[in-house]
Amino acid sequence: MLSFAWIIPLLPLLAFITIVxxxxxxxxxxxxxxxxxxxxxxIFSVIVIASVxxxxxxxxFEFTWLNLMGFQVKMGIxxxxxxxxxxxVVCTVSSLVHIYSVGYMQGDPRFSRxxxxxSLFSFSMLGLVLANNFVEIFVFWELVGLTSxxxxxxxxxxxxxxxxxxxxxxxxxxxxxxxxxxxLILTTAAGTFNFREMFHAVxxxxxxxxxxxxxxxxxxxxxVGKSAQFPLHVWLPDAMEGPTPVSALIHxxxxxxxxxxxxARTMTIYLAAPNAALVVASIGCITAFMAASIGLVxxxxxxxxxxxxxxxxxxxxxxxxxxxYTAGTFxxxxxxxxxxxxxxxxxxxxxxxxxxxxWEMGGLYPKMKITAITFIIASLSIAGIFPLSGFxxxxxxxxxxxxxxxxxxxxxxxxxxxxxxxxxxxLCFVTFFGKPRDxxxxxxxxxxxxxxxxxxxxxxxLSVFAGWVGxxxxxxxxGSFVFHQEPHHAEPNYILMIVSTLVALSGIYLAYAMYYKKxxxxxxxxxxFPFPYKVLYNKYYFDELYQIIIINPIMKLSGFLFNRxxxxxxxxxVNGAGNFTVFLSDVKEWFDSHIVDGAVNGIxxxxxxxGSGLRRIQTGQLQNYAFVIFFGLVLIILFKLS
Numbered sequence: 001m002l003s004f005a006w007i008i009p010l011l012p013l014l015a016f017i018t019i020v021x022x023x024x025x026x027x028x029x030x031x032x033x034x035x036x037x038x039x040x041x042x043i044f045s046v047i048v049i050a051s052v053x054x055x056x057x058x059x060x061f062e063f064t065w066l067n068l069m070g071f072q073v074k075m076g077i078x079x080x081x082x083x084x085x086x087x088x089v090v091c092t093v094s095s096l097v098h099i100y101s102v103g104y105m106q107g108d109p110r111f112s113r114x115x116x117x118x119s120l121f122s123f124s125m126l127g128l129v130l131a132n133n134f135v136e137i138f139v140f141w142e143l144v145g146l147t148s149x150x151x152x153x154x155x156x157x158x159x160x161x162x163x164x165x166x167x168x169x170x171x172x173x174x175x176x177x178x179x180x181x182x183x184l185i186l187t188t189a190a191g192t193f194n195f196r197e198m199f200h201a202v203x204x205x206x207x208x209x210x211x212x213x214x215x216x217x218x219x220x221x222x223x224v225g226k227s228a229q230f231p232l233h234v235w236l237p238d239a240m241e242g243p244t245p246v247s248a249l250i251h252x253x254x255x256x257x258x259x260x261x262x263x264a265r266t267m268t269i270y271l272a273a274p275n276a277a278l279v280v281a282s283i284g285c286i287t288a289f290m291a292a293s294i295g296l297v298x299x300x301x302x303x304x305x306x307x308x309x310x311x312x313x314x315x316x317x318x319x320x321x322x323x324x325y326t327a328g329t330f331x332x333x334x335x336x337x338x339x340x341x342x343x344x345x346x347x348x349x350x351x352x353x354x355x356x357x358x359w360e361m362g363g364l365y366p367k368m369k370i371t372a373i374t375f376i377i378a379s380l381s382i383a384g385i386f387p388l389s390g391f392x393x394x395x396x397x398x399x400x401x402x403x404x405x406x407x408x409x410x411x412x413x414x415x416x417x418x419x420x421x422x423x424x425x426x427l428c429f430v431t432f433f434g435k436p437r438d439x440x441x442x443x444x445x446x447x448x449x450x451x452x453x454x455x456x457x458x459x460x461x462l463s464v465f466a467g468w469v470g471x472x473x474x475x476x477x478x479g480s481f482v483f484h485q486e487p488h489h490a491e492p493n494y495i496l497m498i499v500s501t502l503v504a505l506s507g508i509y510l511a512y513a514m515y516y517k518k519x520x521x522x523x524x525x526x527x528x529f530p531f532p533y534k535v536l537y538n539k540y541y542f543d544e545l546y547q548i549i550i551i552n553p554i555m556k557l558s559g560f561l562f563n564r565x566x567x568x569x570x571x572x573x574v575n576g577a578g579n580f581t582v583f584l585s586d587v588k589e590w591f592d593s594h595i596v597d598g599a600v601n602g603i604x605x606x607x608x609x610x611g612s613g614l615r616r617i618q619t620g621q622l623q624n625y626a627f628v629i630f631f632g633l634v635l636i637i638l639f640k641l642s
Contacts, residue, residue, distance in 0.1 A: 009126035030112035042091035078132035093253035175225020182218030216276035227259025244347030252340035281321025288314030324400030325484035331393035341459035345375035383421035389467025421507030
């Protein structure tokens with residue numbers, strides 16, 4: 001396994017380097033290099049999965065990176081079932097996004113740069129998945145943040161895009177501050193950065209319970225930022241300003257998946273710290289409900305999907321906090337395929353209509369049948385309709401929640417399932433059915449080229465069948481492949497299956513009645529419940545709240561520091577130092593001119609005067625010399641006589 005695993009992230013990195021330094025002017029070659037690299041990585045990821053299935057014993061390789069006074073920091077690779085499935089998911093979705101991007105980004109002046117960023121993004125996420133210690137995962141964690149900033153703000157000439165990139169970068173860095181504090185707490189207590197060594201220290205009770213709980217909560221802050229959990233969820237909807245393939249990659253398999261992966265990877269810590277695990281489950285529960293409720297009323301097709309992603313991530317975080325390791329990672333696996341399909345389908349619609357507003361669409365099904373059918377399949381899967389992939393993973397989450405003593409998690413899980421079905425089919429009915437609302441956009445709408453529709457069809461297949469590996473009554477299903485400590489699978493709960501399916505079907509029927517059949521008027525509901533609608537439409541006013549309590553005070557403090565401290569104190573000190581330096585320079589110039597130069601010039605004048613006087617003696621005239629001799633003799637005689 002190790003002989004193939006290190007190649008998987010290396011190939012996208014080589015593609016990035018090649019495009020940046022050699023092929024950036026050749027768009028076609030750049031895209032082929034990027035696609036070829038990630039497809040080869042996919043092949044090696046399949047080999048790794050096959051190896052893990054054959055020999056499920058985790059394997060690890062590491063080498064010393066730094067040796068500081070006997071304290072060693074190592075880098076390495078850890079291969080287990082979680083790593084294997086994440087490698088497969090990331091490579092699969094990334095490969096299809098790369099292929100789709102050829103059609104979507106056609107004609108963009110920075111086409112080659114886009115593919116270089118995609119390759120760097122894939123390298124970062126694959127490196128994160130393979131990391132065997134906290135130092136390495138943090139390095140790749142930050143590299144994922146950097147590349148997401150580059151891709152979200154790719155069209156930086158648009159202010160909304162550049163602002164969205166900065167918002168994502170700063171918000172996730174807030175969570176990363178907690179992440180690094182958690183790493184420092186846990187590694188100080190355990191004396192190691194290595195995952196397996198730290199987990200052994202946790203299982204043997206070497207870390208005090210209070211320290212373990214505190215470290216686990218701070219560690220989770222990183223996941224809150226990366227996976228857009230409450231209250232750091234505000235960056236993800238704005239990240240829709242990036243190209244749609246970026247949205248698909250971020251939402252399905254890379255950046256936002258990193259937080260869920262982190263919690264799953266450190267599951268041993270959370271099982272040993274139940275208070276921290278309850279915090280994780282509670283945050284996930286709040287996020288799932290909050291985001292799903294906001295998605296009910298949004299009008300931007302990509303923002304509806306963004307809040308859907310936040311909600312589904314909340315599902316995963318919640319069940320991991322409840323101890324449902326297999327259920328959480330199973331939903332991460334199935335969600336990657338149908339969410340990638342939804343975003344790429346949305347990109348196909350936007351590509352055809354040149355708008356994100358669903359109320360400027362309508363009636364697109366006859367013109368975009370492949371996009372419409374695949375989008376509906378993904379919607380059925382995320383709604384949890386039997387027997388699509390989403391049904392099996394959602395059902396397992398609800399089954400785990402039903403075993404928890406507090407029923408709130410199960411109740412929220414069922415409610416979120418109903419809301420998910422409603423807002424997804426609201427999207428389907430408004431976008432693809434009914435009469436066209438903008439005749440000009442409808443007339444120019446057309447099906448996307450095959451380079452975009454083929455990835456949609458592949459993802460549609462996976463949205464239907466990928467989850468079948470987790471059918472609970474299969475002895476060799478997902479639960480026996482990806483598990484924590486020992487193989488386990490939640491026992492099938494047929495009552496919950498029926499209830500959740502009925503709730504999902506009710507959500508679909510309500511959307512059908514409101515937006516297709518129009519037997520229920522959405523306008524009348526808005527008029528009847530204006531306050532809830534306004535709160536949901538404005539996303540619970542989180543952005544406005546943060547503007548008031550965080551951004552505005554910081555801006556005012558910055559203005560105060562600039563005007564009073566920077567200008568009033570720092571600038572005065574700098575200017576005073578400058579004026580004092582000028583004064584010293586003037587003194588030095590006077591001393592140099594009058595003292596140093598005066599002394600040098602005086603000596604020179606003395607030498608010149610002396611030389612001038614002596615020059616008069618050497619006249620070259622014989623009578624002068626005779627006179628001097630005679631005068632000298634007279635002086636000698638007078639001296640002798642006296």
